Amino acid sequence: MLMRYKKRKYFMAGRINLLQRSKIRELFEKARAMEDVISLGIGEPDFDTPDVIKEAATKAMYEGYTHYTPNAGIPEFREAIAEYYKDFYNFDVDPSNIIVTAGAYEATYLAFESLLEQGDDVIIPDPAFVCYVEDAKMSEAGIIRIPLREENEFRIDPDELVEMITKRTRMLVMNYPNNPTGATIDKKTAKAIADIAEDYNIYVLSDEPYEHFLYEGAKHHPMIKYAPDNTVLANSFSKTFAMTGWRLGFAIAPSQVIKDMIKLHAYVVGNVTSFIQIAGITALRDKRSWDALKVMRDTYAERRKLFLKGLKDVPHVEAFKPRGAFYIWAKIDPELDMTSEDFANWLLENSGVVVIPGTAFGKGGEGWIRISYATRRELLLEALERMKKALEKL
Ligand SMILES: Cc1ncc(COP(=O)(O)O)c(C=O)c1O
CATH class of the missing domain: 3.90.1150.10 (Aspartate Aminotransferase, domain 1)
Incomplete structure (x- = not known):
């Protein structure tokens, strides 16, 4: 009944x-x-999702990866993520600065909750992917929208950004390659924004799940490379390896930030599904993916x-x-x-x-x-x- x-x-x-x-x-x-x-x-x-990743998940399940894992993720997976940044961007990441999350959604949410509170402001582009504004509301931060303009190829204008920063500003959100505009960021703008973040001591939440979808010679510039001490990077396997339903992503952040993100994640998600994390290692290390x-x-x-x-x-x-x-x-x-x-x-x-x-x-x-x-x-x-x-x- x-x-x-x-x-x-x-x-x-x-x-x-x-x-x-x-x-x-x-x-x-x-x-x-x-x-x-x-x-x-x-x-x-x-x-x-590519077969090689599915097979890795199934195998891991049968091999006993059905238990809790450390909250921040399986150490070998965090190492594989660090390795990936070294191979792809020649950038050193310490695995202890990585947290495995349930997609970029969770990574973003954790960043907002860990960094912002009432009385703080966050600058969010307009237009922007839908979750940032809602995350900001939950964190009770004030929302300031920075316009993205066609004449600027929908890139954040560093001069305009400086004008918008006040004593309350704590964080800027960026997302390139961009949803919804398809815009990409160039090195000069990425560096200018990184300098501003450092000068004004604000965090940059850089959401980069489309980093591999680039056309006509466009290149990706991970913000973490230019402002490592100020960047919280959110990334995901959802688009890269067509794994939206698996809920697998990660964040990379400075030590003091990642500790707090892990603390919150431990009480909400606990850990991302163990055998999915093992499949994530295969996704990153196997040529077939x-x-x-x-x-x-x-x-x-x-x-x-x-x-x-x-x-x-x-x-x-x-x-x-x-x-x-x-x-x-x-x-x-x-x-x-x-x-x-x-x-x-x-x-x-x-x-x-x-x-x-x-x-x-x-x-x-x-x-x-x-x-x-x-x-x-x-x-x-x-x-x-x-x-x-x-x-x-x-
Ligand atoms: C810009 C952007 N960020 C985050 C997400 C959420 O992705 P995930 O599946 O990794 O949580 C999406 C999904 O469409 C997106 O477009």
Whole structure:
């Protein structure tokens, strides 16, 4: 028999009401009720996790990796992560400065909770990936948005950043390659921001889960390389190895910060699933997982090219040329006089194509939409065709 709860007023912490559920839920619900919809709204790889990683997890499970691990993660896994930074970026990380987390989401949450409190301010780009603002609310910090502008290729402007810093500023959030714009950061800007962080003694929470999705010669610049004493780096296996459902990520932070992050993590998650951590070692050390990543990246690169080319023939939208992640950030023709939300709804109703209104990422996203090309080529072509046909009517 189904247990039914009494209908009565429950007491809830006011804090939780500050959290906003995703504004795009309605759009997705509307799409679900429709037939023959193509979603370009997805923010995750459409690939399956490489077999070599799955096999490593299964083997580890049968070998007895079914128990608690140290809170910060299995030592060999933390060493493998440090090794990876040395191999890839020629940067030395001490494994004791690493915590294994349940994805970048948890890494980010731990950073906010450990570093901020009421009376502190955090600077968050606008537009930005959705979790930072909600994390900030939970930490009770004041939220200051720094605009990302097209003329600046959606990079944080160091001069503007300096202007925004006050005595209350404790942290800046950055995310390159960027969700939702697909923008990347250049070395000069990364260094300038690092210098500011050091001069004003603020932390930089640098969320870098798309570091391997770069196109047309773009390079990644991990902030930890330029401001090691001020950077909390959040990273993840979700996109790199198509492991979104596994919940595997990590953070790297200065000793005093990582200790506090581990303390909180110990009471919330305890440790990330033991056999998944072992699979993480394989993901980093086995050549086959990197080969799989290359195939995924090459496929994204092809789709990106195809979609950007096709979009040129679609009226009323114009793409910013992204050099990272797997998103296209496209401007809606201002002459249409439609908000991003109106446009996304109209497009769904008239073409059956789901795109995300830019305002889902902040007010700065008004006038833009986010298109994900983590979708099969045939569907991308079909979506382009449908968008063209529908938008020609406007
Ligand atoms: C910029 C950014 N940060 C963090 C996350 C969360 O990733 P994870 O699956 O590692 O928690 C995402 C997921 O889409 C993202 O786009």
